[in-house]
Amino acid sequence: MQLEIKLKTKKDAIIKFDYLYEMHSALMSKIMNYNPDMAKELHEGKHKNRIKLFVFSPLNSMPNPRLVDIEGEKRKRMMLGERLWFRIASPIPEFLNTLGEAILSARTLSFGDNDFNVTGVNIVAPPEFKEEMIWRSFGQSASICTTWSPRSSEKKLFIYPDTTPEGSPDCAKLLAANLHHKFLRLNEIRDDIAKSWLADAGLKELPPEECIRIEFLPLSDKQEYRTIMHYGKSSAIKSWRCPVKVKAPVPIQRLIRVAGLGSLNSQGYGLVEEGKSC
Known part of the structure; x- marks a missing residue:
């Protein structure tokens, strides 16, 4: 909701x-x-x-x-x-x-x-959920944050749609893994909701992470995406904004709307609504 x-x-x-x-x-x-x-x-x-x-x-x-x-x-x-x-x-x-x-x-x-x-x-009001949807950051200034931490370091790296630091998964894979993890987390704390969503979609269990496909769409004719930097409690937070096409089971689409895309959602990043390509 x-x-x-x-x-x-x-x-x-x-x-x-x-x-x-x-x-x-x-x-x-x-x-x-x-x-x-x-x-x-x-x-x-x-x-x-x-x-x-x-x-x-x-x-x-x-x-x-x-x-x-x-x-x-x-x-x-x-x-x-x-x-x-x-x-x-x-x-x-x-x-x-x-x-x-x-x-x-x-x-x-x-x-x-x-x-x-x-x-x-x-x-x-919610949209009509489908297995292929385009999501855009809500409103005038919302953005999406994608993070990755190397196992050998506690340092958090911020990943953009077209940048992949050495050893890091790309931005699309990070978003897919994050969504899959969020659904597992939902099932852990409220399995009644998770099971209801799966049943409504005719599924007995959530398909593997590989079934979540992410595609980044251009923000405009002249710009692929826009970057934004805020300062949190003690450090800089880098985020980005552009439409995201997601191909995934309907329970994942429902989760995107109510739990957000990417990381740091409870800090004000990743709230989206159904959108168009540009």
């Missing part, structure tokens, strides 16, 4: 360009205040140090956001429009419902130096 959160802020509100970590913290604090038991389960229970199966998008703004220089700061900030929206998604309904209720009941979402008024929480 995907939920769209609608916000309103004061005119010409300014926010850090690298606000995703603060936004993540604000969302988690809403769960902590609204349902401490669920928050404890996320941080200390079976979800600890594991894929969270939760994804959210960056903010979208109307009028469109624009970068502004701030005296004394090297990094630009963003000036937002008064009307804002973003999406959250998860295959775990009780988690998403709790977060949606927490945001709505609080009436505000605060991070950085801004307080955003919550004006609505709506369920987003």
Whole structure:
């Protein structure tokens, strides 16, 4: 399930360009205040140090956001429009419902130096799921992050659609492996949902990872993909944006919509919607 959160802020509100970590913290604090038991389960229970199966998008703004220089700061900030929206998604309904209720009941979402008024929480209608679908990053600034760590190092490498460091799987294989792992994780924590999705697709078990085929489509006639760099809590995070064609069993397509593409989904990367080639 995907939920769209609608916000309103004061005119010409300014926010850090690298606000995703603060936004993540604000969302988690809403769960902590609204349902401490669920928050404890996320941080200390079976979800600890594991894929969270939760994804959210960056903010979208109307009028469109624009970068502004701030005296004394090297990094630009963003000036937002008064009307804002973003999406959250998860295959775990009780988690998403709790977060949606927490945001709505609080009436505000605060991070950085801004307080955003919550004006609505709506369920987003799903598309018709097929074995071949095109997915695009949601909204104005969402992007996909693909990471790989060599066994001999704890260093995390960021992989783009057309770059493959020596010894690394290519970006398409990393996305496929990540999706397969996410489904296994779903089956581990909510086998009722995983089995229901498989049964709806006429499957008894999930086909092997090799059945997931990934193709990157050009962002435009002049650009294959766009790169974006944010700074997280302590390091740079490199991501990319272009349409992605996925050929896979329908349960995997359903998972893409509610758990995201790529890595760092719970940090604000990988929320997608059905899209076109360009």
